[in-house]
Amino acid sequence: EDQVTQSPEALRLQEGESSSLNCSYTVSGLRGLFWYRQDPGKGPEFLFTLYSAGEEKEKERLKATLTKKESFLHITAPKPEDSATYLCAALYNNNDMRFGAGTRLTVKP
Amino acid sequence: DTGVSQDPRHKITKRGQNVTFRCDPISEHNRLYWYRQTLGQGPEFLTYFQNEAQLEKSRLLSDRFSAERPKGSFSTLEIQRTEQGDSAMYLCASSSSIDTQYFGPGTRLTVL
Numbered sequence: 332e333d334q335v336t337q338s339p340e341a342l343r344l345q346e347g348e349s350s351s352l353n354c355s356y357t358v359s360g361l362r363g364l365f366w367y368r369q370d371p372g373k374g375p376e377f378l379f380t381l382y383s384a385g386e387e388k389e390k391e392r393l394k395a396t397l398t399k400k401e402s403f404l405h406i407t408a409p410k411p412e413d414s415a416t417y418l419c420a421a422l423y424n425n426n427d428m429r430f431g432a433g434t435r436l437t438v439k440p
Numbered sequence: 441d442t443g444v445s446q447d448p449r450h451k452i453t454k455r456g457q458n459v460t461f462r463c464d465p466i467s468e469h470n471r472l473y474w475y476r477q478t479l480g481q482g483p484e485f486l487t488y489f490q491n492e493a494q495l496e497k498s499r500l501l502s503d504r505f506s507a508e509r510p511k512g513s514f515s516t517l518e519i520q521r522t523e524q525g526d527s528a529m530y531l532c533a534s535s536s537s538i539d540t541q542y543f544g545p546g547t548r549l550t551v552l
Binding site: 335362363365367372373374375376377380418420422426427428429430431432433 | 444473484495496531539540541543548
């Protein structure tokens with residue numbers, strides 16, 4: 332069964348302290364890898380789509396990268412408003428979309 | 441705002457009652473998805489429509505769950521004879537291609 336695993340489950344950073352979130356996935360049949368941000372009580376907000384190993388996308392303080400078996404979401408100099416749960420999802424050729432459990436990020440001022 | 445909308449945002453019901461949720465997708469999107477999300481977990485796929493056709497249903501979707509998308513526009517998700525285990529956030533998403541899905545704000549269901 333296709334699986335998506337995110338680590339760490341929770342991450343606490345000081346404002347300005349850069350870090351990375353990890354997403355590992357079942358490689359066979361992958362069509363695309365997605366990153367979403369989710370605030371408490373709200374629906375996921377789309378951030379990035381990655382399709383092939385080596386691809387990178389950036390938005391403000393966030394940069395997503397994709398390798399052959401995992402993806403990273405790099406957060407540079409985070410601010411308290413970056414606090415949220417970050418979800419990774421993998422879409423497979425059989426139209427199966429699998430989400431990880433998320434990384435809960437807290438950025439302290 | 442032309443994003444995905446869901447109604448109601450919150451629903452509290454007693455065990456055994458039926459509930460219905462509505463989703464209005466982004467207007468030009470022909471694909472519509474329903475997910476369920478419990479606390480501390482990622483969204484879990486329930487079912488998928490392309491236009492008015494329901495193309496996929498999760499094995500997790502019991503006979504008490506039914507979804508419709510008449511005329512390929514809005515969609516409804518009905519849960520019959522609710523159980524406490526149905527308490528969750530029900531999310532709707534839409535897309536214009538087979539890839540990027542845009543989510544609504546969700547409907548929080550509490551079954552007492």
